Amino acid sequence: MSREFIESVGIPTIQVLIVVMVVPLGVAYLQLVERKVLGFMQVRLAPRRVGWHGLLQPIADALKLMIKEDVIPAKADRFLFTLAPILTVIPALAALAVIPIAGRPFALFGYEVRPWISDINVGLLYLLAISSLGIYGIILGGWASNSKYSLLGALRSSAQMISYEVPLGFALIGAMMLSGSASMVQIVEAQRIAGWWYVAPQFLGFFCYLISALAETNRVPFDLPEAEAELVAGFHTEYSGMKFALFFLAEYTNMIVVSSIVTVLFFGGWLRPFPNVEALVWLENGWLVVGPLVAGLFAGWLLDQKLGTGLRLMFAGGVLGSVLGVALAATDLGGWASFQLPAVSGAFWFFLKVSFFLFLYIWLRGTYPRYRYDQLMSLGWKWLIPLSILNVVGTGLAVLLAA
Amino acid sequence: MKGETVTTPRTAATDVSEILRRLLLLELWVGLWVTLKNQFRPHITVEYPKETVDLSPRFRGMPRLRYHPENGEELCIACHLCEVICPDDCIHIVSEKKPEGKGKRLVSFEINYERCCLCGLCVDPCPTKPLTAIYMSHDYELADTKREGFVAPLKVLLDGSQQKEYRE
Amino acid sequence: MFRSETMDINMGPQHPSTHGVLRLVLGLDGEVVTDVRPVIGYLHRGVEKLCEHRTFPMIEPLTDRLDYVAAISENLGYCGAVEKLMGVQVPPRAEYVRVILAELQRIASHLLWLGTHALDLGAMSVFFYTFREREMILDLFEAFCGARLTYNALRIGGLNDDLPRGWTDRVRHFIDIFPEREKEYEDLLTVNRIFMGRTKGVGILPPDEAIGLGASGPTLRASGVDYDVRRAQPYSAYDQFEFDVPLGKHGDTYDRYLVRMEEMRQCCRIIRQALDRLPDGEIKAKVPKYIRPATGEVYHVVESPRGEQGFYIVTTGGEMPYRMRFRAPSFVNLQCLSTMCRGRMIADVVAIIGSIDIVLGDVDR
Numbered sequence: 044m045s046r047e048f049i050e051s052v053g054i055p056t057i058q059v060l061i062v063v064m065v066v067p068l069g070v071a072y073l074q075l076v077e078r079k080v081l082g083f084m085q086v087r088l089a090p091r092r093v094g095w096h097g098l099l100q101p102i103a104d105a106l107k108l109m110i111k112e113d114v115i116p117a118k119a120d121r122f123l124f125t126l127a128p129i130l131t132v133i134p135a136l137a138a139l140a141v142i143p144i145a146g147r148p149f150a151l152f153g154y155e156v157r158p159w160i161s162d163i164n165v166g167l168l169y170l171l172a173i174s175s176l177g178i179y180g181i182i183l184g185g186w187a188s189n190s191k192y193s194l195l196g197a198l199r200s201s202a203q204m205i206s207y208e209v210p211l212g213f214a215l216i217g218a219m220m221l222s223g224s225a226s227m228v229q230i231v232e233a234q235r236i237a238g239w240w241y242v243a244p245q246f247l248g249f250f251c252y253l254i255s256a257l258a259e260t261n262r263v264p265f266d267l268p269e270a271e272a273e274l275v276a277g278f279h280t281e282y283s284g285m286k287f288a289l290f291f292l293a294e295y296t297n298m299i300v301v302s303s304i305v306t307v308l309f310f311g312g313w314l315r316p317f318p319n320v321e322a323l324v325w326l327e328n329g330w331l332v333v334g335p336l337v338a339g340l341f342a343g344w345l346l347d348q349k350l351g352t353g354l355r356l357m358f359a360g361g362v363l364g365s366v367l368g369v370a371l372a373a374t375d376l377g378g379w380a381s382f383q384l385p386a387v388s389g390a391f392w393f394f395l396k397v398s399f400f401l402f403l404y405i406w407l408r409g410t411y412p413r414y415r416y417d418q419l420m421s422l423g424w425k426w427l428i429p430l431s432i433l434n435v436v437g438t439g440l441a442v443l444l445a446a
Numbered sequence: 447m448k449g450e451t452v453t454t455p456r457t458a459a460t461d462v463s464e465i466l467r468r469l470l471l472l473e474l475w476v477g478l479w480v481t482l483k484n485q486f487r488p489h490i491t492v493e494y495p496k497e498t499v500d501l502s503p504r505f506r507g508m509p510r511l512r513y514h515p516e517n518g519e520e521l522c523i524a525c526h527l528c529e530v531i532c533p534d535d536c537i538h539i540v541s542e543k544k545p546e547g548k549g550k551r552l553v554s555f556e557i558n559y560e561r562c563c564l565c566g567l568c569v570d571p572c573p574t575k576p577l578t579a580i581y582m583s584h585d586y587e588l589a590d591t592k593r594e595g596f597v598a599p600l601k602v603l604l605d606g607s608q609q610k611e612y613r614e
Numbered sequence: 615m616f617r618s619e620t621m622d623i624n625m626g627p628q629h630p631s632t633h634g635v636l637r638l639v640l641g642l643d644g645e646v647v648t649d650v651r652p653v654i655g656y657l658h659r660g661v662e663k664l665c666e667h668r669t670f671p672m673i674e675p676l677t678d679r680l681d682y683v684a685a686i687s688e689n690l691g692y693c694g695a696v697e698k699l700m701g702v703q704v705p706p707r708a709e710y711v712r713v714i715l716a717e718l719q720r721i722a723s724h725l726l727w728l729g730t731h732a733l734d735l736g737a738m739s740v741f742f743y744t745f746r747e748r749e750m751i752l753d754l755f756e757a758f759c760g761a762r763l764t765y766n767a768l769r770i771g772g773l774n775d776d777l778p779r780g781w782t783d784r785v786r787h788f789i790d791i792f793p794e795r796e797k798e799y800e801d802l803l804t805v806n807r808i809f810m811g812r813t814k815g816v817g818i819l820p821p822d823e824a825i826g827l828g829a830s831g832p833t834l835r836a837s838g839v840d841y842d843v844r845r846a847q848p849y850s851a852y853d854q855f856e857f858d859v860p861l862g863k864h865g866d867t868y869d870r871y872l873v874r875m876e877e878m879r880q881c882c883r884i885i886r887q888a889l890d891r892l893p894d895g896e897i898k899a900k901v902p903k904y905i906r907p908a909t910g911e912v913y914h915v916v917e918s919p920r921g922e923q924g925f926y927i928v929t930t931g932g933e934m935p936y937r938m939r940f941r942a943p944s945f946v947n948l949q950c951l952s953t954m955c956r957g958r959m960i961a962d963v964v965a966i967i968g969s970i971d972i973v974l975g976d977v978d979r
Contacts, residue, residue: 084481085742087491191623195645195960263736264808267961274960410481411474412808413736415961416645473805480801481739490746502753504778506760533672565675565766566759570774571903582760 050155058160062139070295071101077405084409105288113284116189123187128282128289131180134173135296141166142303143228145313145389146235158313158386159228166227167219170304171212174259177293178204184290185278196277199267199416206423207258213431214252217245217438218308231312238319240311244441247434249309251427256301258423260294263408267416302400303393310396313389330391332368339364506566506582509557511603520604521579524550528568528580536561537568555603559588559596620648623960627656631734631964634974636948638963645959650952654945657978665938670696670770670905673938678764680940681976683726686719686755687918689768694849695914695925696770697899699907705896708772709851714785714888715758715767716850716916717881721792722751723919724874724881731871731968732803735812740802747795750788757781770905772898782889789882796878804875813868817954817966820865827953828946831921832877833970836862836869843917850916854891855884867969874971906933920944920971944976 075090075097082089090097115124145158163169178201185197218241219225222233234241242249258265267277274280279290306312343360414422467473492499501507512521524541540553564582572578585606590596626637635656641649661680665673677688690712697704704712729744752762757778759767767774803809819829824837834841842859844852860876862869911928921943928937947970954966 080485081738083485083489085739086484086487086489086746087742088489088493091493191621195623195642199645266736406478406481409739410477410802411737412732412803412806412812413961414808415812416959418808418811471807473801473807476801477806480798484739484743484798490749502757502760502778504758504760504775505756531669531671533668533675563675563764564761565678565764566761566774567671567675567766570671570769 046154054154054156055160059140062160063136066136066139066296066299067105067292068101069299070292071105073295073299073401074104074291075101076401077408080402080405081409084406108284108288111284113286114281116281118189119281120187120189123183124281125286127180127184127187128286128293129180130183131177131293132289132296134176135293135300138170138173138300139296139303141169141227142300142307143231143312144393145386146228146231147386147389149386158389162226162228164224164226164229167215167225167230170300171208171215174297174300175204175208177297180290180293181278184282188278188281190281192274192276192280193278196267196274196280199274200261200278202416203258203261203265203267203419203423206420207255207427210251210423210427210431211255211259213428213435214248214255215304215308216435217241217248220435220438220442221245227307227312231307231314234311235314235318238317240309240314240316242309245309245434245438247430248438249305251431251434252305252309255423255427255431256305257404257407258419260297260301260404262298262404264411264414265419266413267419298401298404299397302397302404305400306393306396311392312396313393315388315392328372328388330387331372332365333391335368335371336361336364339367501584501586504582505584505586506564507584507586508559508564508582508588508598509562509566509568509580509603510583510585510606511555511600512577512579512581513604515577520552520600521574521577522552522555523574523579524552525573527571527573531567531571533565533567534561534563552600555600557598557603559598560593625963627653631730631967633730633967633972636967636972636974636977638951638967640960640963642960645961647955647958647960647963650955650963652948652951654948654974654977657974659979661979662938662940665935667934669933670907670935673935674768674770675764675766678766679975680942680979681918681920681923681944681973682763683973684719684723684919685763685765686715686767687723687916687923689765690716690850691914691916691918691923691925693768693770694916695912695927696905696907698914699910699912699927699929700770700901700905702771702899702901704772704850704899706851706893707895708897708899710888710892711773711777711897712768713851713855714885714892715755717884717888718751718754718785718788720919721878721881722748724878725751727874727919727968727971728799728871731965731971732799732809734964734968735809737802737806737809740799743795743798743802747792754781754784754788757784769898771901772896774898776897782892785885786889789885792882793879796875800875804872810868812961812965813871813969814866815864816867816958816962817969818864818866819950819954823953824865824950827950829921829950830943830946831917831919832870832873833921833947833950835859836873837865838863843915843922847915849914851888855887857884867965870969904933906931915941918943920973920976921947940979942976942979944972944974945979948972948977 078100079089079097090100093099093103115121140160141163143159143162148155148157150156181200181204182197185193185195185200188194218230221237221241221244222230224230224233230241257263261267279287282290311318339360339362340357341360343357346356346360513519514521524539526539526541529537529539536558538554538556538558540555541550542553543549544551566582568580569578569582572580583606588596621642623640623642624637625640627635637653637656639649639651639653640647659679661676664676668676674689674692677692678685680688725744725748729741729748732738732740732744755765755767756762758781759765759774761767819833819837821837821839824834824839829837830841830843838861840859840861843849844857845859857880858876860873860880862873907927907929909929909931911926913924913926915922915924917923922941923943924939924941926937926939926941927935930936950970951966954970955963958966
């Protein structure tokens with residue numbers, strides 16, 4: 044096999060396999076994080092029984108869902124009922140293909156590895172197209188269940204997703220105009236050259252995107268399709284076992300996807316903060332802070348548990364750890380780290396930003412009530428669409444004037 | 447005193463600060479701050495079988511019987527008052543005349559915990575003062591696997607049930 | 615060629631937000647509710663009939679189970695009715711303690727309402743915060759009477775037991791910290807634009823219709839009708855305290871919310887006054903061992919957290935009542951539901967059920 048074949052086909056195939064295998068696990072743990080964070084926000088303990096502090100809970104949940112009876116309602120359309128979760132989960136996973144997690148290709152066993160699966164020049168369009176496919180699964184699932192609650196949930200979902208697709212697309216156009224490219228990698232590169240993250244010039248776009256993305260992924264405060272207080276569970280009321288797990292997987296994968304898009308388009312993807320400021324170059328080694336920080340937090344927490352001092356020592360340990368980490372990063376391990384491991388640095392910043400947005404999603408879920416259907420529509424049509432169009436026009440004028 | 451109206455007027459915001467507040471989504475940030483703050487408050491839940499909550503001294507668990515503090519016999523004088531007042535009819539007492547002296551003696555005393563509503567009324571009329579013969583214990587783990595397990599005979603009432611095994 | 619029809623949907627009896635076993639048959643035109651038919655009776659236990667075969671002290675545990683979220687109010691109403699029937703004068707200390715308990719119970723009940731109402735609207739965390747505070751009140755009740763939900767705490771003629779040592783200090787501690795906790799709920803809900811959007815103008819109950827349907831409690835007062843049993847026909851020691859009766863203006867869900875929030879503050883005010891002036895002395899009047907009221911009938915009302923809770927007792931001189939009848943505020947307030955819901959959306963139905971704060975134990979009895 045030629046080297047070219049391996050680099051262009053073999054490695055992407057391995058990457059796809061990794062994504063398909065790692066993402067479900069990540070989703071399972073994202074769900075654990077969600078339960079933990081919500082639990083702490085709600086002054087309770089969250090899962091603690093399975094494994095140390097509930098660390099094996101996602102595995103147990105996944106096992107349970109796998110061996111659970113897969114009920115298909117008698118009056119359901121069996122074919123569509125089975126097809127729906129598959130149709131939902133595939134686009135969600137496919138969208139990950141164009142997300143770059145680091146900047147430069149790096150060498151592994153003598154082969155060049157790119158930290159993205161594919162860098163197509165219409166990456167953004169691909170994302171928009173593929174993410175709007177997911178809605179079919181939801182509509183079909185709701186309809187095929189032959190249940191009134193599911194049907195209502197599916198109707199809500201379709202109306203919601205179609206309405207919010209528009210501001211979502213418009214919100215992205217601003218970033219595309221600034222960078223002059225629809226390729227995800229190019230957009231980040233443009234941000235590096237510009238010297239700022241696009242969130243600064245595109246704040247309006249970012250804001251519109253964030254809200255539309257919440258609505259697209261059916262998260263609080265826009266979780267009407269599955270509003271458990273009204274529609275029991277919305278479109279997946281009748282689903283159980285593995286089919287339910289697939290819907291679940293799709294929802295959380297979508298969360299990861301939209302967080303990644305926000306990161307790439309508005310928060311400089313793998314770039315460190317202030318990418319052109321020389322004095323902050325040690326931030327490139329930000330990942331070196333993590334080790335001491337986590338160690339400090341953990342040691343402090345252990346001592347806290349022993350001495351019963353609340354969380355004070357944990358806080359102190361965190362401060363100590365981060366100071367140590369910053370010092371470590373500043374030394375750059377004698378100039379070795381930033382040059383040898385650019386991919387690690389990029390991935391670190393990328394995942395940090397994505398995690399922040401995932402946390403934000405959970406945080407919002409813990410805080411806000413849910414919109415009503417008509418309010419959701421009026422928010423989308425009367426506010427977000429005009430705002431995002433305004434953003435497009437404004438950006439266009441600015442680009443024109445600058446040129 | 448008249449009632450006092452609590453609602454705010456429902457007109458459009460004219461105040462500058464009000465418009466600014468709405469535009470900057472201030473109240474949404476306040477909400478986020480509240481949940482973030484509560485994240486660092488101590489948790490209030492208890493991991494039940496491992497730890498249990500503290501019960502107050504007056505806690506009303508399953509009703510039990512006491513031994514006489516001095517002679518070690520049961521304190522109950524078989525007056526049937528608790529049986530009479532029980533709203534759920536869950537106490538069954540069989541008594542007989544004492545062979546010598548006055549009064550009655552217990553033959554059997556049964557409480558059916560399937561019926562008991564833990565209201566504590568049985569303790570009120572109990573005539574053995576200051577220590578009542580029947581009292582509300584701190585046992586609250588009522589679950590059992592067999593129906594018969596809920597009917598507590600005299601011996602169980604006096605000596606208490608076994609601790610459940612799953613307690614670590 | 616095209617045919618459109620309304621869809622009937624069964625909400626409940628097992629549904630996350632019907633607060634128990636309420637079943638609503640909703641006629642839906644898309645998302646718009648055209649018809650609401652509440653179906654009740656799933657929790658009917660025949661308490662009124664059961665009472666005819668219980669002596670008077672034995673009835674009190676049954677009243678616990680009417681409105682199980684506010685058992686003290688039921689106890690208070692029932693004991694008050696029997697005392698009225700027998701002409702018993704309850705000692706002042708007992709009356710003050712009863713008021714403290716009833717007002718704590720009102721806070722606890724409103725906290726439960728607030729948590730579930732917010733949960734129905736999608737705000738999860740409020741539920742846990744209100745339960746944290748409600749837990750403190752339940753601990754106080756446990757310390758006083760030994761139970762956390764079905765208290766059976768009062769006795770005909772007064773109280774069963776005096777206050778445990780240190781109890782008043784714990785109550786003081788609670789009413790000291792409670793206002794700032796309430797501020798937190800308000801931060802999460804009162805000013806939140808989503809919450810306002812979900813509640814303002816939703817489920818309007820005009821005052822004349824509220825009176826016509828016999829609504830009472832916060833549901834009535836939110837429509838602007840100034841009627842509170844504690845003020846209109848004071849019972850227990852309520853004539854000795856100063857408090858405001860919060861009133862709404864628009865009769866919508868948001869007003870019902872505001873009225874209850876303000877009521878909790880007024881509860882704290884009453885409790886503080888009662889603690890400051892708590893008299894010493896007897897806790898139970900002299901009542902005969904076997905309670906046999908003379909032939910007669912009595913109707914006694916109290917202001918339970920849900921509204922006007924009435925107890926009607928007919929006696930024929932025996933030790934059991936000849937007939938018992940409860941006026942259940944939840945049952946009457948539930949009748950306002952179809953007026954409030956018609957023409958609204960399905961999500962509003964959930965908000966409205968939450969706002970009239972029904973307890974199915976009280977509705978079905």
